[in-house]
Amino acid sequence: MLRIGKLTDYGLVVLNQLALAGAVKQSTDDISQATGLTVATVRKVMKAIVDAGLVNAQRGSKGGYRIALAPAQISVLDVVQAFEGPISLTECSADDNQCEITDSCSLSSNWTGINDLLLRVLGDITLDDIRNPGVQDTLHHQIVDQLQRIQLVNL
Amino acid sequence: MLRIGKLTDYGLVVLNQLALAGAVKQSTDDISQATGLTVATVRKVMKAIVDAGLVNAQRGSKGGYRIALAPAQISVLDVVQAFEGPISLTECSADDNQCEITDSCSLSSNWTGINDLLLRVLGDITLDDIRNPGVQDTLHHQIVDQLQRIQLVNL
DNA sequence: AAATACCCTACCAAATTAGTATGGTATTAC
């Protein structure tokens, strides 16, 4: 299926809501109501995106959450990594490669390249892009430009 | 983690082996020995790639498997789909979208676009590309060209 | 007819993910 986790998905939805609220602090309850997620689930989501530094939290009465960066500064990659850790399509493209046949497997180095490519694509898509339908055209160009500029080392 | 399944990975390894063997038919045992995978696992792998039409099987004595297409005709996407079905990063980008908040969620249409982009990237990388280190430079250009040509409708 | 080798289905175990509950801590307001 190659699907991202539901929590990651929720994370984007919550971030979208926080972007909407702007400077107005949102409590767990507020977010729960606005998104339809249960309070318990929201809490779990918040932990991940607070830890990742994407959202600021303030405790106590009058506390709540506020988005920490501009939507254009938050990439889909940031969110995915906040919930699922580093992306590695295969065992051999992980940092702690534990694949036993890496030596004899000629595909290994190439997976790394594909993995990098995916990273860059997801890194180029920002929260702003997926919120605002108008920006989509430019998004495509950005990706192409980026790809041309970096000349993917391993790919 | 956003990782492809091990079986998918095995599939690529097996296809690599079959590409190596060329016209020479390989039995389940042959493949098992060449790849280090157990016979039972190889059987499971074979079913998927035979069903997908990537490999031809012949039964009976003197039977075995043979790759059905040229390595340049088999994309990583083909293999991923053979094992994991259609790619849909999120619930809402699946064919049978069951997400309950799709209507109220403004992100839905954009996920579809990201999903498409990933499809195209994986569809452009062929078995030949990941087998042959020399082709990697041209691969990058192919992807860029492709992206520019198609002008991603939804993205 | 016997040997070879693929085919199909079902089952079990392990790992991951989703969802929930509970008690703790910081901050504000009165």
Added chain:
DNA sequence: GTAATACCATACTAATTTGGTAGGGTATTT
């Protein structure tokens, strides 16, 4: 300074998915 508010940390359970295995069935060749 105490009570109310609201975030924090951890742990646990259940559901789902994935990986691995087994066993009996069918087609083809010699």
